[in-house]
Structure formats: structure tokens, C-alpha cells
Amino acid sequence: MTKNLNTIGKSEKRVDAKDKVMGKALYPGDIYMDNMVYGYTVRSTIPCGEIRVDKSQAQKHPGVLYIFTADDIIGNNHHGVIIKDQEVFCKKKVRRIGEPIAFVVARSYEAAKEAAKMISIEFKEFTGVFDPREAMKDDASKVHKGKDNLIFHYKLRDGNIEEGFMNSDIIVENNYETSMVEHSFLQPEAGVAYVDEKGSVNLIVATQYPHYDREEIAQALNLPQESIRIITSAVGGAFGGREDITLQIHLALASYKLKRPVKTIYSREESFIAHSKRHPFYMHYKTGAKKDGTLMAMEAEIIGDAGAHASWAINILRKAGVHATGPYLIPNVKVDCYAVYTNNPYTGAMRGFGAAQVPMAYEQQIDEIANRLNINPIDFRLKNCFRIGSKTATGQIIEGSIPLGKLIKIAAEKIGYNISTGVSI
Amino acid sequence: MNIKLYKPSTLNEAVELMGYNDGRIIAGGTDLIIELRNRNEKPSYLVDISSLSELKELRIEKEMISIGSAVTFTDIIENKYIKEKLPCFTDMAMMIGAVQIQNRATIGGNICNAAPAADSIPLLMSLGAKCIIISQRGIREVLLANFINDKGKVRLNSDEILKLIEFGSLGENEGCGFSKLGKRNAMSISTISCAVKIRLDEDIIDNICIYTGSLGIKATKEEKVESFLKGVIYNKQNIDKAADLLSQEVSERLGTRASMPYKRVAVKTVFKEACYSAAEKYGNDQLYMSGGSDI
Amino acid sequence: MKEKICFTLNNKYLSIDADLSMRLIDFLRDELRLTGTKEGCSQGECGACTVIIDGKTANSCLVLLGQIEGAHITTIEGLGDENNIHPIQQAFIEEGAVQCGYCIPGMVLSAKALLDKNCGPDKEYIKRAISGNLCRCTGYKKIEKAIQRASEKMKEAENDD
Numbered sequence A: 001m002t003k004n005l006n007t008i009g010k011s012e013k014r015v016d017a018k019d020k021v022m023g024k025a026l027y028p029g030d031i032y033m034d035n036m037v038y039g040y041t042v043r044s045t046i047p048c049g050e051i052r053v054d055k056s057q058a059q060k061h062p063g064v065l066y067i068f069t070a071d072d073i074i075g076n077n078h079h080g081v082i083i084k085d086q087e088v089f090c091k092k093k094v095r096r097i098g099e100p101i102a103f104v105v106a107r108s109y110e111a112a113k114e115a116a117k118m119i120s121i122e123f124k125e126f127t128g129v130f131d132p133r134e135a136m137k138d139d140a141s142k143v144h145k146g147k148d149n150l151i152f153h154y155k156l157r158d159g160n161i162e163e164g165f166m167n168s169d170i171i172v173e174n175n176y177e178t179s180m181v182e183h184s185f186l187q188p189e190a191g192v193a194y195v196d197e198k199g200s201v202n203l204i205v206a207t208q209y210p211h212y213d214r215e216e217i218a219q220a221l222n223l224p225q226e227s228i229r230i231i232t233s234a235v236g237g238a239f240g241g242r243e244d245i246t247l248q249i250h251l252a253l254a255s256y257k258l259k260r261p262v263k264t265i266y267s268r269e270e271s272f273i274a275h276s277k278r279h280p281f282y283m284h285y286k287t288g289a290k291k292d293g294t295l296m297a298m299e300a301e302i303i304g305d306a307g308a309h310a311s312w313a314i315n316i317l318r319k320a321g322v323h324a325t326g327p328y329l330i331p332n333v334k335v336d337c338y339a340v341y342t343n344n345p346y347t348g349a350m351r352g353f354g355a356a357q358v359p360m361a362y363e364q365q366i367d368e369i370a371n372r373l374n375i376n377p378i379d380f381r382l383k384n385c386f387r388i389g390s391k392t393a394t395g396q397i398i399e400g401s402i403p404l405g406k407l408i409k410i411a412a413e414k415i416g417y418n419i420s421t422g423v424s425i
Numbered sequence B: 001m002n003i004k005l006y007k008p009s010t011l012n013e014a015v016e017l018m019g020y021n022d023g024r025i026i027a028g029g030t031d032l033i034i035e036l037r038n039r040n041e042k043p044s045y046l047v048d049i050s051s052l053s054e055l056k057e058l059r060i061e062k063e064m065i066s067i068g069s070a071v072t073f074t075d076i077i078e079n080k081y082i083k084e085k086l087p088c089f090t091d092m093a094m095m096i097g098a099v100q101i102q103n104r105a106t107i108g109g110n111i112c113n114a115a116p117a118a119d120s121i122p123l124l125m126s127l128g129a130k131c132i133i134i135s136q137r138g139i140r141e142v143l144l145a146n147f148i149n150d151k152g153k154v155r156l157n158s159d160e161i162l163k164l165i166e167f168g169s170l171g172e173n174e175g176c177g178f179s180k181l182g183k184r185n186a187m188s189i190s191t192i193s194c195a196v197k198i199r200l201d202e203d204i205i206d207n208i209c210i211y212t213g214s215l216g217i218k219a220t221k222e223e224k225v226e227s228f229l230k231g232v233i234y235n236k237q238n239i240d241k242a243a244d245l246l247s248q249e250v251s252e253r254l255g256t257r258a259s260m261p262y263k264r265v266a267v268k269t270v271f272k273e274a275c276y277s278a279a280e281k282y283g284n285d286q287l288y289m290s291g292g293s294d295i
Numbered sequence C: 001m002k003e004k005i006c007f008t009l010n011n012k013y014l015s016i017d018a019d020l021s022m023r024l025i026d027f028l029r030d031e032l033r034l035t036g037t038k039e040g041c042s043q044g045e046c047g048a049c050t051v052i053i054d055g056k057t058a059n060s061c062l063v064l065l066g067q068i069e070g071a072h073i074t075t076i077e078g079l080g081d082e083n084n085i086h087p088i089q090q091a092f093i094e095e096g097a098v099q100c101g102y103c104i105p106g107m108v109l110s111a112k113a114l115l116d117k118n119c120g121p122d123k124e125y126i127k128r129a130i131s132g133n134l135c136r137c138t139g140y141k142k143i144e145k146a147i148q149r150a151s152e153k154m155k156e157a158e159n160d161d
């Protein structure tokens, strides 16, 4: 069937590979324009509290053109991929370290940084909440005023969980935790915004979502989407870390107001505190099986630390729930996933999107049961893994390809384990 | 950065330049440039000594090895004599940063920055290295172990330049080893490092000098372990006992620090590796095999 | 505070007035607009800013302009051009060793410094040569293969001469 296809099934060279090996591909930091000025972001240094900003001294710095704060937002000061809970500039409250407070635009990057130090910010620090399990309690302080810290609860029920455990000969119960992870894409955030002859705001940026960026900028600047153009440059890695807005609105706003090209490049340190991270998970798993190695029941409670902003927390915790059983057939399943606000750095998309954290729990459960039942973990996995026709806990019938069993066999062979005799060589 | 940069063409000129106030030496620059960018105050001028031929000499004589302060780690790696006679020195140099850093970073810079994790320092200390320091006032000599004070700073006056370091070549029955534990292979800063110089008389440890790095503000001479090992037979049992002793020392020294439980255990293997490689020429392969993996 | 400095950049002799305490990377990018040299960390950790100074690789974020007086510098722009692409660059394309590309100029230069010295490096040499170049996308395997392929290409070309 693939015979008549031009591309599929063939190893094609990347269209942009040549530019990239020659150093000609343009990332946003590589763009220089006439009359260009530079922006630097002033951020919260505390995780939770109130701020009072006085920019009057800094505004007098000879290199400074303008210092943007929440007062300069004509449109919507809020953005966010699902829930608009991130402020373009914090107005009164800060909810995490690194939340943007002001954007200093100056003739040079050094001047912008110097002036940034002259902005006086009065921080009134409150005790924040840093453990999502604490944050879920009724008396926990609220990260967003008037809003519950619980962003989302995903519920999955299949079969009869009580019966499942009752019919199990062995039950294994454990807690698992995964840590926050940084994407560390190699190219720190950068962008250049300018207003073209037609009066449209153009933004050259390395982004994963040009269409979202456009929408958010339009709302913040109170402009029709037609007068915003996002030009996606070469992107120096993203891995999910460029799905949320970082510098997009700041640059667009500054160039729109000043009618000059404005550029900014984050340092590695700034990049670390500016964008999202992978959700740390707190997982409680209870798995039951029969003596012969048949999985009977699984109950999981998964709490994801969303940090100060929801970003993709809903989708990520949902995905974690869908993948909570792993590729194993379990007739009785109960899963509860919670996405919770805290005053930690915010978390969002990162390769795997919630499906990457749960294997640590379900695979170790499998190992422990196999171990306790004295069954080789390879045989145990082969016995329980999904096959064509299997029904997952979410009710999906697997009709397409599921080569897992085959892969386990190949892997077993390579480590010298003979499946038919159960003997490792 | 808007700092005046001088490029003297002789050491004398450099010394003269350092005679004025508030200058800073720049050699490889691999630490200094980061520091200059992070710091608010700036030196009034920089004196670049990285290409002064007088400081780039690597002299190997029968009894003495002397290394100019502007010798880079790549210079050391590429030196055939060092590789043959003092392989631990080559190993150490290859573990610093990665190629780009080795190409620029100098031995003098590594010493004068005196970072607790500077890899060359414990090794040079175990070799009994001396620093030769030059200024307009003349030349002075100081033992490297005394050159670094308890705050982890070098005792170098603002008008002085570290000219070279020197140490005696290894004798017939002497050996030296270096081992380092980092989080990954390249670009890693030592979590623990250890250097051992050993002299054997038949199978008796005649003399031993042990320095650890990254376990305190500066490289530490492990005197208790040394005195335990002096005069005993060089065998697995005694090295194991010494490792336990060192582990105890380290746990006391690090006290309540978060890294203590880990370092206390890890230091044993790092120390044993350094020991075995120091005594390698005595053919302790078997000893190494049985000792290397038992923590 | 501008002063005179002379050096050779991509085979061209340059004599210019500049702030000698400026970092080499800033000079290359901001003054000469040679933006193929990338900045990823500003600390000597990532190698995206790698250039070749007198045959040896260096992180241009950790070199001051004044320190390269009289030196020969090669940046990625000094390798091949559109119609005459360097065999290392060609090998990177053919092996699919390029993803986001941000590490690639530095990788290619580290490979060049290696192959200029050692025309048939084994895997360990290749690994060591690029150990100061971080890549977050590829997993390095294809880059290693590309360098191997480049070394074969370069040897062949030599034999043809």
C-alpha cells in the first residue's frame, strides 16, 4: 500500500536541516532591527504576598523609555491556556516566585537591567502553601482569592473495586512521589516585536502555539486578532515548555505603545523561573492479584502539584488517570486524580503530559506483586498485558496495533530469559 | 563590560601592572568572566596573563616538575611525560569541565579560585606542591597547603601573581592516585574527590598522604587515616579499615548537612579508588577488583 | 573604552576598535551579526557558543575579546557555504542528526576541531570531543554517527586528491 506514497515510509531530510547546520536558521535572539530597544522583566522574589510597585525613580534612568506594569494593560490582564489565572503583570497579589511584575524597556539591555533594580517593590509576604496535599484541605490558604485550590478532580470507575480486592489473594499498597522537572530546552526564551507599516503588531517568537499567543495578545491589548501577527521563528527546543505565554504579551504591548522594535532574551536563570515545569505527582497505589498472577483490582489516588497557575493541569491529570493502570488488564479499577494549586513554580506541559509520571508507580506495583507471588516479573507482565480486543478501564476496546506482548518477548530474549522454560541464561 | 584590559607581553610588565591598585588577573577566564557578570562591583582593570610564555612553561626535570600558572588543562593532558609518569594528573585534567573548558582553564586559575570542588588542589597538595609567587617586591614560596586559608581563599596579595607550582617527581617506590565522584561524566563539579600519594617498602606502607576535596571549605588532609595506614601492610583489609575510618571522619565533619548520609558512604569508594590507582604499579588488580564494588 | 585589536576570523584578517572586555560571543553576534554562534547558558555549561580558537574549541561566552589578539578564530559561518557545504555539515544532514538545531553549530565545530586533529576517531574520542556540547533533543546517537560519517567522507576526499 505504501508503494505509491512519496514521503511515508521513506527517510526524509529535514527541510530546515541545511540552514541549521550552517548556522543560518534564525531563532528570535538572532533578529536585529533598526531602532530596536530592549526589555527586561522584573519578577516576584517571594512565593506568596502582596506588592506595591513604585517605578518613579527607575523611570528617570536616562536609558529608559518606559516601564510597563499592570496599570498599562488596557485589555485583559489575565491569560492562560485553559483557565485565565496568569496575570500579564501582577497587580496586587503574587502567587509564585518569578511572576512578572514589570517590563522595563530601555536603549540597551544593561540599562534596562540597571533601571529594574531602581524599581521599588514593597513585598508583604504571606505564608503560602507548598504541598498540594495540604492545599486540598479546607482550611488551607487560597492561592487564588475566592477560588478553591482544587482545580480539577478526575474520577474513573470500572467494575466493582470492593469485590476486586475481596477476590484478591494478595494486595500491595504503596506511596510514590515524582519530582518537578525542568525542560531545559537549549534556547532560552527570546522574541522581537515591532509594528509594521499597516499598524499591525508583529511578534517573532519561538512558540508552540502561535494561534493562542495571538488570541491572548489581542485580548490584553484590546485589539482585533487581525492586527496581530505571530511569526514563529526557528524554535530551539520546547518539550512543552513553550506552550504557555512568557514574554509574548510584554513584547507586543511594548512595541505597540512605543512604536519601536522591542527585543528581549531571557538568561538561563530567568528561563528557569519563567516557564512551567513538569507536575510533581503524589501517588497512592493499591493493587490486588490472584495467586496465579491474574490482576484483579487497582485503586489509585494521584495528586498533581499545579503550582500557582492551572496551565494544562486538567488535561495532564486526566491523562494520568487514563494511563493509571498502565498497559495491564485490570477488571476492577478506581482512580481519582486531583490537580491542585500551590505557591510553587507553576507546572504545565512536558513530554508525556501526565503519562510519564504514573509508570513509576504502576510498574513498581507489578514488580512487587510478582516478587511476592514468586512469579517472574516478565511472565507476570505477559500474562496481564493488553492485547488486541482488550478493554481498558476507560472502556476503550483496543482494535489497532498493540505489540506490547511481542516487545516484552523480544526484550526477554535479549536479556537471556527463556519465557517457555522460565530460566534465565 | 567596559573594563580596561591590559595584555602585557612579559611577566615583568604584568607584575608592574599589578602594582597599581584594584586590578584583577585574568588567565583562562572560565570562572572570572561568570563572576564579573554576576557581580555588581567591577575591578578597575584586568591583566590578561593567558598568553605569557613565561607562565606557560611545563618543565619536567629529574627531581622536579614545575607547571607555569597559565598552563591549561589541555596542555597537561597532551603532555606525554605526565601521562607516562603521573597518569593521575592526566586523569584529573581530563575530568575538569569538558574539552572547551580544558582548552582555556589554567592550573593557576583553578588554584587561585580555590573552589572547594577544584580538582587540581587535593591532588597537588598530596604531591606536596609549592607555589612560587612573584611581585615587584620579589619572589616568595609557599606550600600550596598553606596558600589556601581556612575560608577557602588564597593568600595572595593584590600585587602578586602566582607564577608556577612545583613538586617533586615520584620516587621509585612511590605512586599517586586521584579519584572523583560527580553527578555525570563531563562538565561535572566534584561531589567528592580524593588524592592519595603512597610510598611502599615491600608491602609495608612507608608513607601516605591523603587529601579529600569537596567535603569542606577547602581540601582536607586526612591525618587520622594517614596515621592509621602508616607502617601497616598494604592489603585490602587495611584499606577497607581506613575507608571506614575516613567515613567516620566525614560524617563527623559534615554533621547535620543534608549531603552527609550520602557522602559518608560514597567517600569510601572514592578513597579506595584513589588508593588502588596510587599503588597500581604494584599490581593490585586483584585487590582492586574485590574492593571496588563492595560499598 | 575602545581599543585596537587584530585577529583572523574565518580566514579574514580583522583590525578593529572595540571594547576589549566584551565577551567574544557578544562581539560576534551583536557587532558582527554572526548569529550562528548561540548562547544557551552563559556559563560554559552548554557549548552552544563553541568556536575554534587556534585549532582548539572554546566557549565564546567565557572568552573576552581582548584575549584573542593575534589568534585564528573559526565560527560556524567559516565552514561551508551554500554551494560548498562542509562534509561535517553534510553528514549531520544525512544522518538526521539535527532537530531543533540550537546545539548544532557548536556540535559541528567541536567535531571539526576533533577531525582536524584525528581523522579516524573511535567512538570514545567522538564522545569526549562533544562532551561539552549539550543537546536536549537528539540523544546524541545520531550526532555521533554523523561525526563518524563525516570522518569517512573527509578521508575519502583526501584519498581522491
Ligand code: FES
Binding pocket: C038, C039, C040, C041, C042, C043, C044, C045, C046, C047, C048, C049, C050, C059, C060, C061, C062
Ligand atoms: S553559552 Fe557558552 S557554554 Fe553555554
Ligand code: FES
Binding pocket: A186, A236, A237, C097, C098, C099, C100, C101, C102, C103, C104, C134, C135, C136, C137, C138
Ligand atoms: S538539536 Fe536541539 S539541542 Fe540539539
